[in-house]
Structures are given as structure tokens and as C-alpha cells.
Amino acid sequence: MVHFPSDLHFDIVSRLPIKSLLRFKCVSQLWCNMIDDPSLAYMHLTRSVEEPKMLILDHQTKNPDTSRFTEVAGGFLKADMKLVTKFAKSKACFLESCCNGLLCFAKNYDDRVLVLSSWRPISKGPLCLLAGRPIFACGALHWFVYAHVDRDALKGKYIVSFDVGKEEFGSISPPKYYSSSHLLDLGGNLAMVDRSFDSHIEIWVMKEYKKKEWVQEYKIDVNPRLGILDDFWVEVIGLWEFGEILLRYRASFISYNPKTDVKRYIEILDLHFDIVSRLPVKSLLRFKCVSQLWCNMIDDPSLAYMHLTRSVEEPKMLILDHQTKNPDTSRFTEVAGGFLKADMKLVTKFAKSKACFLESCCNGLLCFAKIYGDRVLVLFNPLRQEVIALPPHRASYTKKSKYGLGFDSSTNTYKVVRVFSRGGSFNMGADVYTLGTSSWRPISKGPLCLLAGRPIFACGALHWFVHPYVDRDALKGKYIVSFDVGKEEFGWISPPKYYSSSHLLDLGGNLAMVDRSFDSHIEIWVMKEYKKKEWVKEYKIDIYPPLGISDSSLVEVIGLWEFGEILLRNRESFISYNLKTGVKRYIEILGHDVEVLYHMGSLLSISKFQTKQGCETTLAFSYTSKQSSVFLHQSGQAGLHKGLAPLPGQI
Template sequence: MEDFPQDLILNILSRLPVKLLIQSRCVSKLWCNLVDSQCLASMHLRQGSEEPSLLLVACPTGKASITSLYLLKEDRGTLRTSHNATMQILNSRKYGPWCSCNGLLCFARHGDGLLSSRHDGRELVFICNPLRGDVLTLPPITTISPVPVGQKYGLGYYPSTKEYKVVRIFYHAFDGINDQYSFGAEIYTLRSKSWRDVRSTPPYAVTGKPVFAEGSLHWMINSELHPNKTEHVILSFNIAREEFSVMPHPDIGLKNHDMLALVDLGGSLSLVDSSSDKHILIWVLKDYNKRCWLREYCISIKAPEGWSGRSNNGHIRVIGFWEHGEILLTSSEDSFFSFNPRTDALRYVHVSVLPHDIARSEVYGHTGSLVSLKAYDLTAKIDVNAVQDSCNLEATAQKLEQ
């Protein structure tokens, strides 16, 4: 292998599946340094050839405090978990994933950011790469919200500086005279030592989990708190400029925005409309700069046998793309359905028995990556030789891009 040109090796490796590359780290120290290099991780992301997969986040029962992450794979029409957990996270019973970016997951407390009444500022946030088994715990948040609910987190990436940033939105204060809230935000850049305030403040409260696309994080606005001011708009946060703004979404004539949700479909920001009892509509933002939305998918809900009629389909959650270019959906009853855009067919997907010690679980669409969090851990010991190898690889990669 040492006789092959380094640029050729990088080009070949950048096209292979992440799981296979991670397994190959055991071959030799050379292989390990190649796979662990930030250069190869960046090239692999740019190739965009990694197939989307499914990740089951399983929360423990009782007093147990270990969250387990399993890969899900379809086997003859049945979703089955990997035999062993892909990774396990200690002391994480009250935590769950809020956002994903480049194969990394951002974990914070479950639910709507609800904090204990005895909250003392030691709220933890951590980032993990499930396929690599890396976990990075961030420093405690610095600004304590006087309102112990409604915190939101997001994770984004700025490619020009190769920086990952975690954003936290929180209630800053309540104006009793005008009966309105004000909001604040702080940001943490990986490799930094502490959180810092964001000068741009969010104008509205947000709801749900964010979607990172086109260099920005996106949230649905909480229509209950802002019933007359937020029609047809989404709150976005530009990771590079660190600025909040609002952007329009399709005017679909809904007064109840609870029936709308954002989802990532193949890297595109998409809006799910579950207001009908006959179908689910998915709008895709085709041109981000021109804010051009197209109604891309219409998923009939009448096809699956045993489906119960409802006034709307708010109980349905669109997970995202998975195997064979199909779109996976799940209901509140933990039933799964797969929609084939080529045939407009909707089929039921059986789920095998889950591990017995799971109290709560949720399935997420996930695209693996080689991004290593060890490079961002300020407490980690640095291998000087590995750093030098990485620098050499980075120089080679720059030549390839010229």
C-alpha cells in the first residue's frame, strides 16, 4: 500500500462505507491514521456517497442510566436491531438527541427542554458519533433561564473554518405588563472552552427539533405563543454569521401549525403537512436562495390495512430517507411504513422484538461519517506523529481540490 500514490488511496477510501472504514482501523497503524485523519473525513462528506441508515436510540428502564444506540436494518420486510449496541452513553437517562449534522448527534435533556426545579446551571450537552463511538461532553451552560422550560438545541457546521457549533435557545425573561416573553441564545464552538452569548436574539419561541441545511439551522415557530405573528414563517440561524432571521414556508392555509413539521430529506429542508386524514404532503425547498418550495410528495394513508381514520394525521412522523430511496414514516403506536416515491406505494414494515430493558425508544434517520470528536476534546492527549500524518494528508487533499 505504501507504493500507491497517497491521492489515489484517499480517493478510493473516500468512496467506501463508513462502517467498513472504521473496521479497517484495526489493520495497522497506517490504516488507523488514514481513517482517523480529518482530511479523509472531509473528503468522505464531500463525496456524499454514504447511504442513509436508521438509528434506534433506546433509553433505559428504572434507575439504569445508560442509553444504547442500535443500527436498524431491514431483513425480509422486518426491521431488526444490530446484535450489539453501536455505542452506549453513560449517565444519560434523561437525555436524547436533538439534532444531527455530518453524522454527529447533539444530546440534551428529553422533552421540551424541561429542567428540574432544582436546576443549578450544570445542564450538560454532549456530542457523539455513533459509528465511531466517540462522545464529547461540553462545558456547562453559562446563562440560566428564569423559565425552566422551552430550551432548544441545534448543531451546525461551517465548512470554511471547519467549525462545529452548538446553539442553545432559551427563555430570557417574561414581560408581565405586555404579556410576552423575550428570548436569548448562546453558542459553543467545538474546541473552545466555554459558551458565549449570541448578539442576534431569536424574535420568537420555537418548537420541535431543528433541521440543519444550507449552512443554517431551522425551527418551526411556536404558534401558540405567537398566534397572529408567525403565519408561514420558519426561524433560521445562520451558522457562519451567527444571526437569526425568519424565512417563508408554503402558504397551505393552515391555522393549526401543530400539523406542520420540518424534516431533512437527503440534505434538503422539507416541510411535512399532516393536517389531512387522507394523505400527508411533503414540500421540499428546491432553491434555498430564492425560497422556492415545491410539493414533492403526496403520501396516501389509506393503503395500509388496519389504519384507523382520524381527523388528521398528526400522529404520523416522517423520519426521512432510508434504504432504496424510500421514505420511512412512523406512528405514535410505533408502527412503521415505507413510501416508495417511484411507485407511490406505501407498505407496512414489521419491527422485531426490541431489547427487554428499553423503556422508551425513538428511531432517527442517520447518515454515518468519519468525523472524529477526539480532535475537539481539549482534555485528550495528542499524538504528535498522528498530527503530522494528518497535516501531510491535508496537504495532499488540497492539491486534489486545486
């Protein structure tokens, strides 16, 4: 144990940065009192212990109360405005002035709230009207005079100063006329930024305040060196770590080292997230190369979910090529005319089987099962060229299971439901796997009966026709089985007609049924309002003569796509039919063994959800939380901030 006289403690403690002092408040009550003592704070100030930092004031924070103040990588501090706005009982608080680590706010538009306890009038006010936020340097506050004050009357005295000690106003002549300038505190000195040039800015510094002499200290080439086109928008925020100068140009921040002439860009991503969420997947995959931060942002699942709600993607048709001979480099291509083409190679390689069957697709993801041994399930995002395996479910019954992939928009999760027969057409069980978890969960009630075909995901639910072997009389019209992906409940829907020659589809986001029981035409029924479960006969398409198809029962409606056309498949030929104009066009799709699907691309990087033994799902979640601190803040302001030990009772 070391014994010091307590006044020595005081000296040592005054040399510590605030971050340490706030921690050491917990040492003992004595230390706590010492650290809160104003005299320590003033001594601390004279020692210049604190490194200059940049403070980001977050006006629109969604952070929990526990993270009101944080240190951000790269010399930044970040503070919520919540405390200020709560205290002022107004969301509109304006930063009036700052000095030695304290910020002074006024409630916007009613500056009486600022009134502390008692104001003393002083004998003489300033020369004239003042503009902007004052700069505190060398014991005085400094303003430019208001732009509309008659310039001739001022005789060059464009800067008004207020000596805080003497409580006297004075005036200072700037080195030049000030119209495009701004003042700042540059390492403790008063400085002025001259922005009247095209290619550079000049920073004048008043080195010796008493002599009132300006020195042109820095000349920073902003164009083209910093890539700034209009220097009028450049704001110099201050001098900070490594002797660098932080500049703000519109929404970007640049830290410039005048000694080494090196600049570095600092991303304070605020609005980028919103803009990026409006771009199609194709652009975003390209922009992954922009920077690591963008790459992380684009791979973040929360962007993918936001992207989904914006409906950025155009509906496309996806061609799944089962027997490709393409080289690996062209596993995914855009084909002229609104088609995307994806190799199955990635899937088959991953599943170690050429026989993979498409079980279900939903919001841009495809779910395959190995045909022989259907416990192997893989999820495929063709746009991202990512494949992951889902964990195997428990027991396998003799009959093949059915799988449905759906999206729960209330929790932003993809779920896979497995339906299996326990023996017989009406004894069904089901379990659910949620993407990002490690195992399947049984659910209490399975569907009504055996299901047929591939499910259709629409309006938050999966839909199957019941199996044709199921006794029709026992069903009493309940021919469509639904599965609500959010509630994890099975239900049923009556189709508008008996279903034997029909198929279901997703038509522009609605559940639809194609009736193929006529010779010369097909009818498409659409469930416009899903809650009401009412079918509307929306389209009637003549297939003979205009389309020249002789057997309507073989026509498959793939979906609604560009220009409001409906893509139909009749055996090996594809016809796009414009419902408004009645114009049909034949489309040639090359390849022997291809599947064509309606596809809305997904940005989601599913490889983030790959379950690995040991680290399992935490991978995805830790990733998200790590990222959020970097860019999930909005409407930041950055300003030079020097800390000061807390003053007791300052409020």
C-alpha cells in the same frame, strides 16, 4: 576558546554532513564563505560523508513556501518541485538525469531550456538511439539502447556509456539480453536488474568497472516472499541505510535487507487518502486495523470532512434504544433492511443520568441534554461509539434552553447554538459553542421568539417552528425560524401554509414540511432551491385507505431512504412507502422505548475534540499537523539521492 589554523577548520568542516554545514553557515561570514566554496564541495564529495538517502520529489505540493525541503522520518528527504517549475516557467519538468546530488531537469517537450551557456560539439556521438534516463556510475553515464534499434547490428553492445572525463562514447555488453531490465547505481557501482523471471529478480553488479565484468550479486525472491505477483513492475531504486535495497512495486515501496532476509514495507501514502475517502464508515472502521498509519489517517478529522463532501454514506435509519438489555459487546449493530441500532447506554452512562433528551442531530452526530440539569450536554457519534461532554455554558435561565447542532461547511466545524428566553416570548438570547473550542460565545442577536420542538438541519441552517404560544398575529407569517450556522445569524422563513398540524424534516438534504391537516392524505412540501425560499408540493401520500391510518395528524415522516422510499411512523408502526410504485411495506421494529431517526453516518472521531483541563483544544490541532507531514503529499517520486554541499553560482 579553541584556536585552530583556518586550514584545519577546512579539513574538519569537510567531514560534516550537509545538514550540519547549512546550519553552520550562520557561524560567521568566514564560515559561510568557506561552506559555499566549491573546493569544499568537491572535497566533501571525495570523503563520502553523506549517508545515502531517498529523495521524494513532490510534483503536486500544496505546502507553504517555508517547507520546500524537509526530512521525513525513515531516511527520506522530500523536496518540492515548485522551485524548479517556477524557475523553468513551466509545470511540466522532466527529470533527465541525476548525479552526485544534483538533478538535471528539462522542460518537458522543449528541451532547449536546458541549454546552459555554451555547448561544445564533440567529435563522435553515441553508437545509436538511447533509451530512458542515464545512470551515472564510475565516472561515466550509461544508457540502454533504444528498444527499436536493430538488435543484430549491435552485437550485444546494448549499453552505451559516456566517459565524462574523456568525453567519449563507448559500449558495454550487459550480462544478458536487456528487454525487461533496468540500470541503476548500486552503492556507486553500475548495476542491472533482470526482471525476466516469474518468482525473483536478479541484480548484476559491475564490481570492477575497468574489467567490465558482471557479477550476479543479489537474487531477491519477489513472489511470494515480497507478495509481488508480477516482477515486471518491480523497480530497484537503490541501496540505502542499513545495507537495505529499496524496491518499488507499483504504488508500494519495500525495503529489503539481503543479509537478514528481512523486508519492511514503507508507506509513502499518496493516493491512498483519496481512495480511502470514498469508502463507507463501516469499511473504514474495519480498516483501522490495517496499520497504525491507516488508523491515524482514518481518525484524522480532515478525512472525515472530505468523506462528508463525497456523500459516501447511504441514508439509513438509526434506532436509538433507550431501554436495552443487550450486553456491552453489541452496543451498536446493523439490523437487516437498512437499519442501524445504537444503545443509549453509552450516553446515559456518560451523562450519569438515564434521562437524556435528544436535542438535535446533524450529519451523523447526535446532541443530548440531561433532562434535569440541561447544562450537561453530550455529543454522540453512534457509528464510532464515541461520546464527549461539551463545556457547560454560563448561566441557566429558569426556562429550559433549546439546542441546535449544525455543520458549517465553509470552515468544517460543528457548532451548537443555545437559545434561551430572558423572560417573555420575544426576548430571546443565544450563544454558540464551536466544537474544538473551550467555551460558549454569546451572539449579538437571538431569534425572533420562542421556538418549538427539535430543529431540522438542512442547507447549512437549523430550522424550528415558532412556539404555539407565541401570538400568531405578531409574527405575520414568519412561522419558521432559521439559524445560519456559518454566519451565526437568525432569520425566518414563511411556511407554505399555516403550520399548526405540520412538522419539519430533512428530506434528502432539503428542508421539507409535512402538512397533516387533511383526513385522507398528507402532503409534503419541499424547498428545492433554498436560496429562493420557494416551496414545492412534491408528494401527496394517501394514508387512508392504502395505509389504513385513520388520523393523519399522528403520522410522522422520518425521511427518505433506500430505494427512494419514505419511512412513515404511525404510533408504534412503521411503514415504508415507495413513491414511484406506490408499494407500501410494514416494518417491524422491536423495542418499547425506541426513537427512529434519519441518519447519515459520520466518520468524525469526536473524542479528538474532548476538552481536557489544561490541554484543551490544542490536542486536536497538534494531532492534525503531526499527521499532515506523513501523508498529505501527492504524486511523489522516490529516487536515490546523495547530497552534495551547495555550489556557489551553479545556476
